[in-house]
Each structure stands twice: as structure tokens, then as C-alpha cells.
Amino acid sequence: MLEVKLHDIGEGMTEAEVLHYFVKPGDSVVADQALVEVQTDKMVAELPSPATGTVKELLIKTGTTVQVGTTILLIEAEGAVNVPAQTEGPVAEAAVTVEEKTEEAPIATATKPKGPLRILAAPYTRKIARENDVDIEQVTGTGPAGRVTVEDVYRFMEGGQTPAVESTPIPAAQPAAAATAEATVETPKVPADVIPFKGIRKQIAKKMSHSLTTIPHVTHFEEIDMTNLMALRKELKEEGISISAVAFFIKALVVALKDFPVFNAKLDEENEVILLEKEYHVGLAVDSTLGLIVPVLKNAHQKTLLQIHSEMKELNEKARQGTLSGNEMRGGTITISNVGPLGSIAATPIINHPETAIIAFHKTKKCAVVTDDDEIIIRSMMNISMSFDHRVADGATAVAFTNRFAELIENPKKLWLELM
């Protein structure tokens, strides 16, 4: 009997959720055939069959999160065991460990206790949780670095998982009812919907908390006149060339970053240096169904507008389908977030640690603008919000940077000059 176990698919993951099985007990499978789909904090991956044989048993219910090393299903192999092949694509990262087992041995691993989760809590907090039969792994920590505090445990026991949830105050408009205790009918508590706080959601929370607690954020706002760029895009469209505004933003960003390299930088605290990156890898914040995912458009400085446009489309699509590889989500030097299509006029975006800056592009709308000649005209205006690490850069530099960016967007001819 072969045990198909969840292996560390990469980047030190410790757990994954079993999404669904491609096979059922009794099915014949061939080596490398996909058996089960699992989701880690970062990606969805398929675990392939280590051998040709018959599926004997599925040990883990779908929807269950299991630790690395847990046996997910059992296969009765025919003949020699196939060592996991070096295949390409996302599946390549989903290695599977195989253990030969004798028939007599009980399937103990199926019920093996879960490995240690990295829950931060003081011993006293754990004691309180244990005494009250609270599974501390289910409690959301609100302390430093997400530590579970005693208050969190008590709050969990009362049924409120998130902090600052207060019960609705009882309206004081029923004095008659309050007068007789028997007459008081307690309003039944409507149970809250429970959303598991794990996977990508938990990963986002962790990254955001880390960024916000380690980087002193400052956000600058700027308004940019989009009229000329929109006209240019319209002109190109009439000629059959469709390029998204964001592709122009990325190009203008690279030009502005070359003038103000401090925003394409990383602070290396340990060695007390600021690294000004010479490559421009732009993170694209994407709102996928799984949550916020940030694929990285690599080497934006070496690509044409058309290349940027098509590559961006591809990355967005992969992000939405959860098929991005780890490599496609690493190595960003600055991040942008295009919330314009969704609306909004301003935000305070959180920097994608360890980068120095993030820029959000907001909705473009027609506004009455006063010209230098004191005339009122209608222009298409867009706000941008740029958060930066105040340890690395100062406000004046940030303003100069956004001014430079605005100049290139407002006057696409200047952008052409830089691109030639």
C-alpha cells in the first residue's frame, strides 16, 4: 500500500486545504495522474499519483486543512513504484512522498494528531484556553505580531471572534416590559456567519500587519489630468490598438522611478543600507475571488507598452484562476493597485513589504477645472494615492516624484520622449 502524503510544495508551507479529489476509491490511476487538488497560502496545486495502481481510500475530507506529512489517500500499487518525475508547471512543485507500508500495519497516520501550528500565545493564555476547552488555534490574536491574548480567549468564549464587536445596546424604549422580569423576552441571538480565517485571507492579514507595524507609512494624494491620455488611447483604439491606461502608468512610473530611485528601493535594516534597485519589477495588486494577490510584472523597463499590456492581462487572468507560480509572485520592487474600475477617490494603501512605495490609481471622472487663465473647463481627472516608507524617503521627494509622474501622464508626448 502506498501512502500519498502532503509534501512541502515549496516556500516552507506547513499546511494546505484539500480542495477536491479527482479520483474515488476503486479508480485505477496511472503514475503522475492528478489525484487531489490542494490549496496552500499561495497557490492551488495538484498532487500527482506516485504510481500506477488502484485508489483504496480517501482519508481526508475535502475542505479540511492538513499539515505537511499527513497521508491524504492510499493507493495499491501495481509493480514498481514510480519516483515522482521532474515535471514542469505548477504541478512540478507539488512533490509527493511515498512510503511503502505492509498490509498489516494500521492506517495510523490518517488519524495522526496535527503538527504544531505556529500560534503565538503566552503559557498563561494557553492555560486559560485549555481550562475553558478553547482550541487556541481557532482564536484570532490581536496582540503584537498576532499573538493571542487572554482577552482574545475570553472574547472567543463569548462567541465574538473579532475585536471591537459589541453587542447591540438594548433600546431603552420599553420601560413597561423592563418593569416585570417575567415579561421580558430575550431576543434570540442571531448567529453570525462564520468565515474560516485561513489560507490566503490569513496570509494577507499577516503580511499587512507586518508591513504596517514595521514601516512608518505616509500617504500622498495627487490629482492627474487624464484627458490627453484618454484621447491618445481613443486614437489608438480607432486604429485597432488597445492598450490599457495602466500600461501607460507603468511606463511613466519607470521613467519617474529612474529620476527618483529611492521609491524603487529596499531598506536593508540589518546591514543599514538602502538598496536602490536597477530593475523595475512592478507588483500588480489583483482582486481575485480568493482575495488580494500580487503578481509581479518583471523588467517593466525592458518591455514595450504592448508587451506590458498583454503580459499584465495574462498575469491578471492567472491570479483570478489561482494558477500563479511562486516565481510570478516574487521579486517586486514597487506595487501598484488599480482600483479605478471599482470606484473610490482616495485610499491609504499598505506597502508591500519590503518595498518602499505603493501607488493606488482611483476612478477617472469628469470635473470642472479652473485653468491658468481663470476659465472653467471640463477635464477627466484621476486621483492617485501613494504610500511610502518614511524611513527611506521624505515628503518633498514624494511630491516631486508624483509631480513627475503626473507630468508624463498629463502630457503623453513627454512620455514618448522618454521612451525613444
Added chain:
Amino acid sequence: MKVVERETVETNKQTTRSLTLVQAVTDALGTMLAEDDRVILLGEDIGKNGGVFRATEGLQAQYGEDRVVDTPLSEAGIIGSSVGLAVNGMIPIPEIQFLGFIYPAFEQIATHVTRVRMRTMSNYTVPMVIRAPYGAGVRAPEIHSDSAEAFFTHMPGIKVVCPSTPTDAKGLLIAAIKDPDPVLFMEPMRLYRAFREDVPEGVYEVEIGKGKKVAEGDDVTVIAWGAMVPVARDAAEKAKAKGITCDVIDMRTLFPLDKDIIAESVQKTGRVVVVHEAHETSGVGNDIISLINKTSFLYMKAPVEKVTGFDVPVPFFALEDHFLPTPKRVEEAIEKVYRF
């Protein structure tokens, strides 16, 4: 002979006298010299001169040269002679001028003082009390300021006692003299004349191996001994102004440690600061932390903080204050564990 300043007062029908810590030591020695003929003091210049800190002042004049013996300048000789006296029925109380001078006698202590009882299967015991002023803060030259308690708590066979008040000093010293086994009695020279206290007359004992709570609070337990007790109390007072209340425990005995008083307090507060002026590495503070892990781990709300001397020889007087734990450093540690 100098007249020791003494006032007599009545409190709770017990006669007491207002004494400094060093006077309380003298009182304990005088009391036991009178009480038990077997008690004999030995040390350098302790007779005519009354000792380097005048702890034995007047005792030779009163009890004679056979009971209060001026010895040659030889720590190994003093301790070795004491072992011989002890196994032959006497109760020697050798004085080492400064704890830092005890190193030449180390071999005698490690191989004889602490082992005779074990080696003779309890046919012989070594009832002796090694008195030694210790610690920094009095602007003494090199080696004089060492706080070397950890060398001795590591040696099975000898108890280590360290009082912080005159009343405890007398009671613990008498208990040590009455103990059938050897005791190292560390006297914090910084507190020798720091304050006075009403000390009971006559014979009384403070139990060896029992700590004392000297301040009551709910949030943090501060553990100290000897000269660090006033520092700990001072810091606890300052923390109180910020709304943090502390249990302050004076350990009084470093071997054996009073496990119960530590566990009781720590299980109440869940937060601990250990203060000692000895070097941090391998200091007694580490044993206290390991004890807490053993008895009270599940009660801990924050990792234990230590405030100690640094891992360098105690520096000369110009830098002494920078070496010693200060109320400010202790207060910072209290805040740190409280806000963890």
C-alpha cells in the same frame, strides 16, 4: 576601644535596639560568643582592629584572644583551620575580609568544607559560618567588589545566605551558627551602614531557606537579595506611580532557594523580573528562571527579565555605578514584562 552607638527601645514588649546591618552582625556574634563556648571567630585583623568593617569591634576585648583570633594573612589557612576546629567540636566563624578574597580558600571549601559530612557518612559535620562582605557600590578597589555567590550555590554541601536588613542579618547569622552544616554568610557591604532598624535583643533565628515578601502587588514579581533589595523596592515604587504594582521578594537564602515563595507570587502575577548584581551568565537568576519554568510555566504571561551586572569584572569606582543595576533599569524591565 570605640563605643558602638546603641539606643535601646521597647516595642511589643520585646527589647530592641536600633542598629545598622553591620552592628546587627556584631550583635549576633557577641550574642553567640556569650551563648556558646564552642563559638570561635577567626580572621585577619578581626581582634584588636575589629575587622576591616569593624564587624568584630570590641569582641576580642570582651571574650579574649582565644575566642577572637587574629590570623595570618592566609585565606586557605583560615578556612583549613576552621575545618579542623569544626570537626573537633568547635563552631568556627571565619571572616574573609571581602568575598573576592575567598578564591585562595576555594580549594578548602570545595574539597573539605562541603564534603566532610558526605565523606564520613555524617559521622562528622562541619558547623562553620564563613562570613564575607560582598558586592559593589562602596568604591572599593579591584576584586573587593565581587558578587561571587554563584560559585558557592553550585557546590552541594554549603548553604548560601545573604541578608538585606539588620534584623534578618542577626537572625540569619544566629541560625547559620546553630546550623550543623557550613554556611557562607554574605554581607552586603553597601548596606552595612545604609540604614538602621529596631533589632531584637538576645537570641532569635530567621529560618534559612525562607524568602520574605517586602512589598505587595499584583502585576509583576521582582526578585532580589542583599544590596539589590532596596534597588528593587525603589523601582517597584516608581512603577506604582505608573499603575503597575509589584510583589518584591527578598530571597535571603540563595541555596537552598525558597521555591514556594517564588511560585506563590509568580502564579499570582505571571510576570517576573530577577535582579542581581552578579554577572548575568550563570548567575543565580538563571536558577530562579529555571525554577519558575518548572513550577509555574503555565502561569507565565511574559518571558522573565533579568537585570544584572554585566559580564565583565566589576569595574573600578568611576564606572561602578554603570555596572550595578539601577532602579531605572529595574523599572524598565518591570514595564517591559508588564507591557509584553
